[in-house]
Amino acid sequence: MRIGSDENGNAGFGGDMKDAKLEQVLGNFKASVDAWSETAYSRPRTVAVVKQWGWRAAAGWALGCMVVAGSLTGGFHERNLYREHVRMLAAQQALQQQMAAEQQSSAEDADLLAAVDTDVSQEVPRAMEPLARLMDDDTSR
Amino acid sequence: MMAAGTAVKPMNAEAADELAAREFLRVVETHRPQIFRFLLSSTRDVDLAETLTQECFLKAHRNWAGFRGESTAMTWLMRIAINLQKDHWRNRRMQFWRHTRTNSVDLDEASEWLPSGERSVEQQLLAKEQVKRVWKAVEDLSERQRSIFLLRYVEEQDLGEIAQVTGLSEGTVKAHLSRALKKVRAEVGGWR
Numbered sequence: 452m453r454i455g456s457d458e459n460g461n462a463g464f465g466g467d468m469k470d471a472k473l474e475q476v477l478g479n480f481k482a483s484v485d486a487w488s489e490t491a492y493s494r495p496r497t498v499a500v501v502k503q504w505g506w507r508a509a510a511g512w513a514l515g516c517m518v519v520a521g522s523l524t525g526g527f528h529e530r531n532l533y534r535e536h537v538r539m540l541a542a543q544q545a546l547q548q549q550m551a552a553e554q555q556s557s558a559e560d561a562d563l564l565a566a567v568d569t570d571v572s573q574e575v576p577r578a579m580e581p582l583a584r585l586m587d588d589d590t591s592r
Numbered sequence: 593m594m595a596a597g598t599a600v601k602p603m604n605a606e607a608a609d610e611l612a613a614r615e616f617l618r619v620v621e622t623h624r625p626q627i628f629r630f631l632l633s634s635t636r637d638v639d640l641a642e643t644l645t646q647e648c649f650l651k652a653h654r655n656w657a658g659f660r661g662e663s664t665a666m667t668w669l670m671r672i673a674i675n676l677q678k679d680h681w682r683n684r685r686m687q688f689w690r691h692t693r694t695n696s697v698d699l700d701e702a703s704e705w706l707p708s709g710e711r712s713v714e715q716q717l718l719a720k721e722q723v724k725r726v727w728k729a730v731e732d733l734s735e736r737q738r739s740i741f742l743l744r745y746v747e748e749q750d751l752g753e754i755a756q757v758t759g760l761s762e763g764t765v766k767a768h769l770s771r772a773l774k775k776v777r778a779e780v781g782g783w784r
Contacts, residue, residue: 479719
């Protein structure tokens with residue numbers, strides 16, 4: 452490559468450097484870069500994983516820990532709330548069942564009392580039976 | 593010219609995607625070594641050059657649908673590579689309080705890569721010394737001058753292409769190149 456001018460007629464940059472020696476030096480420089488590049492390009496490539504413990508990694512870890520702790524705390528809180536809710540529902544159900552049972556038993560008592568009253572009112576002691584029969588006869592008459 | 597009565601079969605989306613993927617693969621195979629070489633000469637760091645090359649093609653793949661062919665694929669890719677490199681150095685500067693380890697090889701090691709050809713041992717040593725001096729000069733160039741110098745003398749791009757890649761005018765490219773060459777000449781001149 453000419454230093455004073457190029458193939459596109461870009462003369463002037465270093466026009467005063469029509470220097471065969473410098474051209475040779477630059478030619479050697481290019482050859483050197485080419486050889487190095489070819490060797491480096493065709494070498495087997497290995498993937499190196501470099502672990503750097505910088506402030507970014509530390510910040511990342513801290514943030515990660517905060518997120519994990521937050522989610523755990525949130526999870527526990529959530530779980531406690533759920534338990535509380537279940538407990539309340541169970542208590543409500545028990546109360547309702549108790550009330551229903553009480554209502555049922557009071558209704559049964561009332562029925563029993565009514566039946567007893569009827570039975571008692573219709574039954575006559577044995578000793579009074581002749582009199583009662585007499586009353587029935589009078590009525591038929 | 594299409595024969596009369598020949599119907600153009602519309603390409604379905606799947607076929608179009610496959611064609612685009614194949615085209616992109618071809619671009620990667622063609623230009624990857626050159627992009628890697630440019631990034632290697634810019635950074636003198638093989639691992640970094642590989643990483644940036646990967647990123648370059650990843651970015652290109654994401655934007656492949658938007659590539660309209662207004663410039664050549666090489667120009668487009670080189671522009672992406674330069675921007676990635678800029679971002680990388682900017683990030684490094686932003687992280688000045690961190691101890692950042694650089695994997696750049698030293699000038700001696702970088703100068704080792706010289707094909708022996710038909711040179712005598714003495715000529716080889718001389719050539720290595722010259723190459724080392726060029727590396728030294730390149731190291732001291734500004735980021736922009738370095739990119740322009742490498743695009744010109746390693747990638748052998750002309751001023752128009754460099755202007756397209758860097759987004760600068762040809763005049764500005766010329767001025768930067770002139771300054772870069774002056775510095776290289778001064779460095780090499782110490783040996784002359």
